[in-house]
Amino acid sequence: MTTLSDPPSESFQLSQLIxxxxxxxxxxxxxxxxxxxxxxxxxxxxxxxxxxEAGLNIxxxxxxxxxxxxxxxxxxxxxxxSTHLRAAIVGVLNTxxxxxxxxxxxxxxxxxxxxxxxxxxxxxxxxxxxxVEAFRxxxxxxxxxxxxTIMTAVLPTARNYLGEDPESDLILGMFAFTNxxxxxxKPVFTPLGWVVFAIxxxxxxxxxxxxxxxxxxxxxxxxxxxxxxxxxxxxIVPAVVFYFLLGMPISLDRPDPLANRFNLQGGVSILGSxxxxxxxxxxxxxxxxxxxxxxxxxxxxxxxxxxxAALGLRPNRIMxxxxxxxxxxxxxxxxxSHYLNITKNSSLxxxxxxxxxxxxxxxxxxxxxxxAIECILxxxxxxxxxxxxxSAVMNVYNNAIKLKER
Amino acid sequence: MKKTVIFGALTAAGLAAGAxxxxxxxxxxxxxxxxxxxxxxxxxxxxxxANGEWSGFDVAVCRAVAAAVLGDPMxxxxxxxxxxxxxxxxxxxxxxxxxxxxTWTFTRDVDLKFEFTGVNYYDGQGFxxxxxxxxxSAKELEGARVCIQTGTTxxxxxxxxxxxxxxxxxxxxxxxxxxxxxxxxxGACDVYTxxxxxxxxxxxxxxxxxxxxILPEIISKEPLGPLVRHGDNEWGDVVRWTLNALIAAExxxxxxxxxxxxxxxxxxxxxxxxxxxxxxxxxxxxxESDWAVNAIKAGGNYGELFEKNIGENxxxxxxxxxxxxxxxxxxxxxxxxx
Numbered sequence: 001m002t003t004l005s006d007p008p009s010e011s012f013q014l015s016q017l018i019x020x021x022x023x024x025x026x027x028x029x030x031x032x033x034x035x036x037x038x039x040x041x042x043x044x045x046x047x048x049x050x051x052x053e054a055g056l057n058i059x060x061x062x063x064x065x066x067x068x069x070x071x072x073x074x075x076x077x078x079x080x081x082s083t084h085l086r087a088a089i090v091g092v093l094n095t096x097x098x099x100x101x102x103x104x105x106x107x108x109x110x111x112x113x114x115x116x117x118x119x120x121x122x123x124x125x126x127x128x129x130x131x132v133e134a135f136r137x138x139x140x141x142x143x144x145x146x147x148x149t150i151m152t153a154v155l156p157t158a159r160n161y162l163g164e165d166p167e168s169d170l171i172l173g174m175f176a177f178t179n180x181x182x183x184x185x186k187p188v189f190t191p192l193g194w195v196v197f198a199i200x201x202x203x204x205x206x207x208x209x210x211x212x213x214x215x216x217x218x219x220x221x222x223x224x225x226x227x228x229x230x231x232x233x234x235x236i237v238p239a240v241v242f243y244f245l246l247g248m249p250i251s252l253d254r255p256d257p258l259a260n261r262f263n264l265q266g267g268v269s270i271l272g273s274x275x276x277x278x279x280x281x282x283x284x285x286x287x288x289x290x291x292x293x294x295x296x297x298x299x300x301x302x303x304x305x306x307x308x309a310a311l312g313l314r315p316n317r318i319m320x321x322x323x324x325x326x327x328x329x330x331x332x333x334x335x336x337s338h339y340l341n342i343t344k345n346s347s348l349x350x351x352x353x354x355x356x357x358x359x360x361x362x363x364x365x366x367x368x369x370x371x372a373i374e375c376i377l378x379x380x381x382x383x384x385x386x387x388x389x390x391s392a393v394m395n396v397y398n399n400a401i402k403l404k405e406r
Numbered sequence: 407m408k409k410t411v412i413f414g415a416l417t418a419a420g421l422a423a424g425a426x427x428x429x430x431x432x433x434x435x436x437x438x439x440x441x442x443x444x445x446x447x448x449x450x451x452x453x454x455x456a457n458g459e460w461s462g463f464d465v466a467v468c469r470a471v472a473a474a475v476l477g478d479p480m481x482x483x484x485x486x487x488x489x490x491x492x493x494x495x496x497x498x499x500x501x502x503x504x505x506x507x508x509t510w511t512f513t514r515d516v517d518l519k520f521e522f523t524g525v526n527y528y529d530g531q532g533f534x535x536x537x538x539x540x541x542x543s544a545k546e547l548e549g550a551r552v553c554i555q556t557g558t559t560x561x562x563x564x565x566x567x568x569x570x571x572x573x574x575x576x577x578x579x580x581x582x583x584x585x586x587x588x589x590x591x592x593g594a595c596d597v598y599t600x601x602x603x604x605x606x607x608x609x610x611x612x613x614x615x616x617x618x619x620i621l622p623e624i625i626s627k628e629p630l631g632p633l634v635r636h637g638d639n640e641w642g643d644v645v646r647w648t649l650n651a652l653i654a655a656e657x658x659x660x661x662x663x664x665x666x667x668x669x670x671x672x673x674x675x676x677x678x679x680x681x682x683x684x685x686x687x688x689x690x691x692x693x694e695s696d697w698a699v700n701a702i703k704a705g706g707n708y709g710e711l712f713e714k715n716i717g718e719n720x721x722x723x724x725x726x727x728x729x730x731x732x733x734x735x736x737x738x739x740x741x742x743x744x
Contacts, residue, residue: 070565070577080565157593179594180551260549261539262596263576272594350556353579353589359556364579367490367557370518 051373062369063088069364071355073271084365091360092382098277098356099343099386105282106342107335110289115319117294128290135287141348143284148276148352155179155272158264161257174254176264181272183255183264192249200239207231273354277346285342292334296327328401336394340387347383357382430502430634430641431475431692439481442468443501446486446582450607450715450722451507460484463715464505467526467632467649470701471503474648474693479704488581489557493518496635503645505632507601509559519636523646526631526708528728528737530624531563532602534609537617539596544623548573553586553595555579560600563626583608601628603716603724610721644691651698654680654740655707657731662706669699680743687743708738 017027051057063085070080075093078086117128135143158178160167170176176183189197214225243250259265300323308322309315347358355363357379366375434440444452444464452462460482469479485501496504497519507529508514510522533552535541544567554561556579568575578595580586587608590598598605602624609615632649634642655661658677660668669681678684682695689695705711712729716722730736 068562068565070568070575072576072578080569152589152592152594159593179592261541262547262550265549350579350581353556355579359579363490364556364561367493368513368562370493370513372494 062371088361091357095356098346101278102281102342103339106285109286113290114293132287132290140284144280147280151272152179182270184268185252185254186268188251188253190249192246196243199242203235206234273352276352277354292331296331299330300326332398430638439483440472441483441501443485443487443504445506449611466705466711467505469704471648473700473704474697489555503634507630509628520633521636521642522631522633524631524649525629529601529603529628531626533621534598534605544621550596551576552597553578567625607722648701650740652708653738655702656709
């Protein structure tokens with residue numbers, strides 16, 4: 001027997017949308033949404049009208065036209081007959097390259113500086129705080145220009161290396177540091193060369209497998225396998241053995257000082273502008289990362305260090321196995337935004353003539369075609385996509401290392 | 407939410423473009439100053455002197471227009487623009503006219519919606535190299551590293567020239583002439599290419615101009631001239647005929663020295679029409695009748711301006727060449743004032 005009867009079926013009245021607390025918030029949200037849509041529609045139509053009146057129409061046709069300009073650094077095939085779209089892709093790849101290099105370097109510098117700043121050695125700690133304060137308090141554009149200017153002013157001109165009787169010889173016969181950039185030899189692979197390369201890649205995987213196995217063995221049985229020299233052997237020996245077995249199938253294309261009177265030819269030239277941009281971004285952002293790392297380490301209770309020391313761990317093991325893994329949970333989230341900053345700051349590339357996306361699509365293409373709105377929209381879309389992708393990847397990593405609450 | 411921001415920004419851009427197409431002549435008169443876009447510094451054409459006063463050949467055109475419209479050659483607000491920012495500055499209405507060694511091309515005239523009001527310097531793209539390299543022709547530049555100002559027609563001419571001659575090169579894009587100069591001088595590039603007048607002006611600023619040669623090849627036509635926004639024909643007329651007045655004045659023998667004397671009346675009807683003592687050409691354009699007198703007094707006629715700023719007796723040392731009057735074998739030819 002039940003004492004509850006069905007609730008009286010309520011008849012819904014319009015006034016309830018305002019007066020009934022159950023519905024009120026939805027009503028207001030709906031009204032706000034309508035207003036927002038109306039505002040966007042108004043702005044959109046306003047834009048369309050104004051563009052029409054100014055005689056400008058949005059059109060993407062220019063992306064298919066030939067670009068008619070050359071780019072000094074291209075990771076893919078490109079010449080002045082390629083399309084504007086391809087020029088944009090060249091720019092995208094250049095942006096990604098410098099961002100990747102700078103992120104990697106900034107992380108290494110940042111972690112090292114952050115850890116060293118907490119060092120008990122007074123001199124090292126002070127040096128690191130000087131580094132952090134100097135670099136993070138000067139705009140990155142200034143650093144880019146400073147490094148580029150120093151490079152072009154201090155390093156010798158490429159002409160010093162040229163000719164039959166040059167002023168300076170190539171270092172080891174294959175490296176040259178000039179104010180135009182750094183010249184290094186380029187490996188040339190024959191088909192057998194690729195086999196050697198594949199074996200080397202397999203060795204790298206092998207090293208990781210070995211280390212994993214050794215760790216597992218350590219945890220399971222307490223038996224400690226040596227890590228250092230076996231890794232080195234696995235890494236180097238197979239590739240070297242096969243290199244000679246297959247008859248030295250990889251040769252080096254060295255920079256040639258005799259090719260012409262202007263420049264070293266052949267090999268790989270790493271442009272001075274790339275180096276300047278890369279290092280400026282890396283040391284500038286490295287200073288910020290150092291502060292994050294320091295904050296992360298300080299966030300781990302001192303009791304952890306003392307407990308680890310009581311267990312007999314050596315200081316560098318305490319750092320690597322106890323402190324840093326816990327500190328990472330504090331370090332990673334702000335690190336994501338530093339990576340985003342590097343990617344976005346790389347758009348300062350034009351200051352030193354590095355052709356990133358802002359230089360090709362947002363620079364020359366925009367200028368030569370006059371399609372400003374389209375180019376800027378594409379630029380925004382690209383930087384947005386890249387930033388969101390970096391965030392997504394880093395968030396996955398963050399989830400993997402964050403404190404597992406059980 | 408992100409969409410809103412995009413549309414908001416675009417709308418702002420759209421509104422700015424809409425607002426810019428109003429009557430520029432009235433705006434300038436109401437404001438009392440002319441906003442004139444010039445380069446960020448090219449000795450002889452437009453550069454601030456030791457006192458911060460802008461001077462040069464392009465600057466003189468701005469001053470002449472200001473004198474014609476406002477009666478005061480000093481009523482000019484100079485806005486330095488780079489190769490990249492100049493068109494945006496003009497299209498957005500930040501400047502009323504652009505006098506910045508800008509090449510008249512089809513796409514700039516038609517597609518970018520600007521109006522070139524004439525040519526104040528007939529130029530062509532050339533190359534400068536250090537003498538020590540021993541290069542005597544642009545055909546020997548295979549493999550060279552070339553500094554170019556980005557966002558200019560020189561970039562496209564260069565790509566075309568090297569492709570046509572089947573040569574390789576490495577372009578080094580640079581924002582301003584000053585940076586290009588620095589890169590060229592410390593050997594970061596072998597060659598500097600820009601309009602040959604620009605090369606001469608840049609070389610004049612070097613410590614040892616004699617160590618650098620300008621190669622004989624001229625690889626393009628670069629008619630440089632002032633430009634205004636499309637669609638404001640009254641303002642376009644003012645700029646066009648001010649430039650023509652300077653050119654016609656040289657042809658008719660009107661100089662800053664004899665202009666006061668000529669203004670009191672001459673036997674030549676054309677001079678009288680130009681100087682406003684006969685007819686009403688000024689009021690047809692909405693200007694005072696002595697507009698051309700003021701324009702010429704601002705710095706002199708075309709020939710005087712040329713000699714004073716970039717001529718053979720200046721460090722830049724350009725000869726008249728194509729920029730002589732048509733009567734002397736050049737290309738300068740002003741339509742008649744009637």
